[in-house]
Amino acid sequence: MTSGSDLLRIENLGISFSMLGGRMHVVKGANLRILPGKVTALVGESGSGKSVISQSVMGILPNTAAVTGKILFTDPVDGRTTDILQLERDGPDIRALRGSRMAKIFQEPMTSLSPLHTVGNQISEVLAIHTKATKSERRSQTEEMLGLVGFSNPKRTYDMYPFELSGGMRQRAMIAMALICRPALLIADEPTTALDVTIQAQILELLRNLQHKLNMAMLLITHDLGVVANMADEVVVIYHGEIMEAGPVDAIFRNPQHPYLKGLMAAIPHFDMKPGERLKALREVPVNSGALWGKRTHEETAPEVLVSVRNLTKSYGIRKAGLFGKQDKTRIRAVDGVSFDIRRGECLGLVGESGSGKTTVSKILMRAVTPDGGSVTFDDGKGKIDVLAAQGAKLLELRTKIQMVFQDPVSSLSPRMTVQNILSEPLEIHGRGDRASRLETVRALMQAIGLDQRYLNRYPHSFSGGQRQRIGIARALALGPRLLICDEPVSALDVSVQAQILNLLKDLQKELGLTYLFISHNLAVVDYMADRIAVMCAGRIVEIAPREIILRDPVHPYTKALLAAVPFPDLDRPLDFITLKASGASDERAWGPKFSGGDSDDPLSPADLGNGHLVLARRNVDTRELRSW
The missing domain is CATH 3.40.50.300 (P-loop containing nucleotide triphosphate hydrolases)
Known part of the structure; x- marks a missing residue:
């Protein structure tokens, strides 16, 4: 084919950058056409x-770039x-x-x-x-x-x-x-x-x-x-x-x-995966968590529900009259009457668009944000703790039991601390062991996440995104938590590295008996990780059910729109733009009369469809009508 029939033709393209000690070749003999x-x-x-x-x-x-070859634009x-x-x-x-x-x-x-x-x-x-x-x-x-x-x-x-x-x-x-x-x-x-x-x-x-x-x-x-x-x-x-x-x-x-x-x-998670099927990462991470913690006792006597959340609300005022002006009366409800349970040993997925309130809920559980109302109870078998009222020693103990893995592996690690300092910092803050035992724990953490112990004196900038996220996971595990809140832990990563991190989290959950609250807007990732899924929209949970029910047989229009928006790596399953067209997915007016609020005498409340499947709908609507909607 002559170059005249191509709009753009790249022939034998080579790109290199000058660096200390020579040149780094980043593109080698590339040929492509458009x-x-x-x-x-x-x-x-x-x-x-x-x-x-x-x-x-x-x-x-x-x-600093040197380029060879041809880029022909016709x-x-x-x-x-x-x-x-x-x-x-x-x-x-x-x-x-x-x-x-x-x-x-x-x-x-x-x-x-x-x-x-x-x-x-x-x-x-x-x-x-x-x-x-x-x-x-x-x-x-x-x-x-x-x-x-x-x-x-x-x-x-x-x-x-x-x-x-x-x-x-x-x-x-x-x-x-x-x-x-x-x-x-x-x-x-x-x-x-x-x-x-x-x-x-x-x-x-x-x-x-x-x-x-x-x-x-x-x-x-x-x-x-x-x-x-x-x-x-x-x-x-x-x-x-x-x-x-x-x-x-x-x-x-x-x-x-x-x-x-x-x-x-x-390496890509998809909805057709069989139970127990693993993602095949391009480069597998060996997990060895055996040396991490001693055998956990009192597991048999611990209650089934680890965290119980009831009627959480949080609203923010909007300032419209400039920096020093009066605050406007308008308030936005970021979290609006949210209730759910996280069972011991399970992974609860929390999905929804940006601004739906997912991260605000996680920050309330971490005591980083104070809610306007509601209750959060934590019970790992050593007595119930009122998360929102805990103070002093009680709060310090609670912090060891609930830890967080953040979305951005770059900004969540201090660039001025070595990996050893990052991993030992939680142990120092909570007075765990002496210097020698802390170093032993840090080495065990490195082993658990599949990183070489020779990297302990390196700084975060010398690691890839996936490696940095593994360090973040190790830091969250340092104190032996019961609940790990994962806030979009793989959204900043490539699919191949994403598969590594997801498999690592699954292995750690199985070996250490961890409980996860897994927040994401990627439904295929949540499908792979979660046992139950809660769908959030505009501060409310609109549907919650076991994974296999909610992704195969969704009832709420918002959940259906979210699922329709997931692009499949499959030519026979193109995106359903017609379902998505029905106004914005989060526009309540497009949900129909059975799911959208309105008259105060018929408020929205969770309707029980059986098998742990709850959907937010009008209180007096017959549940059989909801399924046919």
């Missing part, structure tokens, strides 16, 4: 060279082929292409948009650079594009600042900025990684529709094979800077050839 009007997905783990390739196409590589308007690597860095020719004929959407919309300029200002700036349009023409074209990417009131959005928009809306603004000049090629670098599953589905549908409408080619960079199955025409798999496999999406998914691609597919 056809006009088609979506090519570039798939691989973090550090495989995906983003560096996209930067070389856009001509925005740092000065503009469909005039048919001219340009070798991007031959253009002067930041010269007029590459600037004329960048933003006009080629555009890029970045992974994190908040850091990509200027906080000092309005959304409309930033989008119309692209038109000012690349076109001769007048100010009024630029405004009308920008408003038209904002409408095209899904803003209901483009005129108002034009004058808003990025911080006034949600994550999904910021990403839409970013897409509008990239598409305002109607480019022939759009590079989308992990465009949905930071978004909820329902918002992700909306952005994917938006990109797909715009791509068809504008007849635009797209290079989609992602590590999510579910996204690839729903979006791509061609797939290119990259590992350590080398292309392992490439071809049409049908051939890649139905008949993968390379062991790396097969391994990547086996």
Whole structure:
């Protein structure tokens, strides 16, 4: 095939960076093509060279990079082929292409948009650079594009600042900025990684529709094979800077050839997994928790329910009149009458979109946030503890029994402490043992999470994301807790590393008899980990049931919408955009009269459907009617 029939053709691309002691080769002899009007997905783990390739196409590589090979861009308007690597860095020719004929959407919309300029200002700036349009023409074209990417009131959005928009809306603004000049090629670098599953589905549908409408080619960079199955025409798999496999999406998914691609597919949790089936991580972590704690006694006499939560409420006031103005009377209910039990030894999954109140609930359990009302009781067989009223020695003891694994493995570990200091700090705070016994415990913790003891004197920056998350898990285990609260512990990780961490958590739960509250917006991950699942929306639990019931036979419209939004790495199960279309998933008005609140004489309350399946509905509705809804 000649380069003239391809929109973009990359030939024998090599990219290296100068470092102390020589050069580091991050892309080695890469060859790939992007056809006009088609979506090519570039798939691989973090550090495989995906983003560096996209930067070389856009001509925005740092000065320390050395590039060899060819990047041929054939503009469909005039048919001219340009070798991007031959253009002067930041010269007029590459600037004329960048933003006009080629555009890029970045992974994190908040850091990509200027906080000092309005959304409309930033989008119309692209038109000012690349076109001769007048100010009024630029405004009308920008408003038209904002409408095209899904803003209901483009005129108002034009004058808003990025911080006034949600994550999904910021990403839409970013897409509008990239598409305002109607480019022939759009590079989308992990465009949905930071978004909820329902918002992700909306952005994917938006990109797909715009791509068809504008007849635009797209290079989609992602590590999510579910996204690839729903979006791509061609797939290119990259590992350590080398292309392992490439071809049409049908051939890649139905008949993968390379062991790396097969391994990547086996590492993804999916809803069809059999009971007891394990994820196959690309690199398994040996777990040895035998030396960690002594044999736990009084397990037989401990009660079935470890934590009992009843009618938790928490609301926040909104300040509208500036920094020193009076606080507005408006209050937002972050947690609204939440009740659930966590049984000893189980994993309770808590799912929902961002802003649904999941993390606020976990912070209340940790005593990091004080609720307005409700009760939390903890009972591990040594007597009941009122979590919200505990003080002094009682609170100190409680802190050893409930620990947390945080979402971001980078910011949750101090960059100024070695691994040994990080793991021994909880033991020092609670006065456990002397220096020698603490070091022994730290070594046992390293063994338990599958990290070499030689790493004890290293700092967090010298570890990968998955290794840092394992250190975070080890720190949470240091005091021998009963309950581990895992707040999105794998959302920042690649699928292959995610499989390692999930398997590690499962092994530790089995060997140490741990109880988990597992918070996530990834339903496939929760399906793999949890015994029971509670679904949260707008501060309330709308449905709670054993895992196999809630994911196979959901009743609440919000749960159904969440499940419909999960992209499957399966060509025969495309995303159900019609189910998602029914307004926003969290819009109560779209749930129908049986599930949405309204008249005060018929409030919402949990309806019991049997087998531990509760759903939030109108009090006087027949449960048989709910199933048929």
